[in-house]
Amino acid sequence: MTDPSTKKRARQADSDDPLDNNNSASTSTSSHVDDNHSDGATVRKKPRNRDVDKQRSEIEMLMQRIDTPIDLDISAKPIIKPPREFELNVRGSSSGAGSTDFHYYQQLRRKENLRIQLIEAEAAEDTAKEQYKDDLDILKRKDNEKTAKNRAKRQKRKKNKDKRSDAK
Numbered sequence: 001m002t003d004p005s006t007k008k009r010a011r012q013a014d015s016d017d018p019l020d021n022n023n024s025a026s027t028s029t030s031s032h033v034d035d036n037h038s039d040g041a042t043v044r045k046k047p048r049n050r051d052v053d054k055q056r057s058e059i060e061m062l063m064q065r066i067d068t069p070i071d072l073d074i075s076a077k078p079i080i081k082p083p084r085e086f087e088l089n090v091r092g093s094s095s096g097a098g099s100t101d102f103h104y105y106q107q108l109r110r111k112e113n114l115r116i117q118l119i120e121a122e123a124a125e126d127t128a129k130e131q132y133k134d135d136l137d138i139l140k141r142k143d144n145e146k147t148a149k150n151r152a153k154r155q156k157r158k159k160n161k162d163k164r165s166d167a168k
Helices: 004-013 024-036 050-064 099-167
Strands: none
Touching: none
């Protein structure tokens, strides 16, 4: 039985060996890698990352059509479904209800509470925007008043300066 390292050394000695494409300077690094797999064991490849491949292919498709505009339909706000007009099978957590009725009741309640929270958050955001606009208008008005007052002072000084230069 021959040792795998002796096979490798014999191959390194024969420089015309087609299996060894490395020169003698790089044999020290490649021999370490090749010795691990010289016993006929298969080399396992890493599994391909399908998400990265998918993203790469999408980017390549976009880069091929670089002249066409891209429609990004990304909405930051969640969609609020309107409430039902009339709920037929109103269920509750009272006694006598079935075992699945309570979970259905909880789900409806959770959805309604979420919808109400989103509506309140929208209303609070609208009032905050209105308050900001009002505050901005007040600041602009104060700034314009101060600017007008300073303009009047400059014009008065200029007028007085012109009077004094005319009097001399």
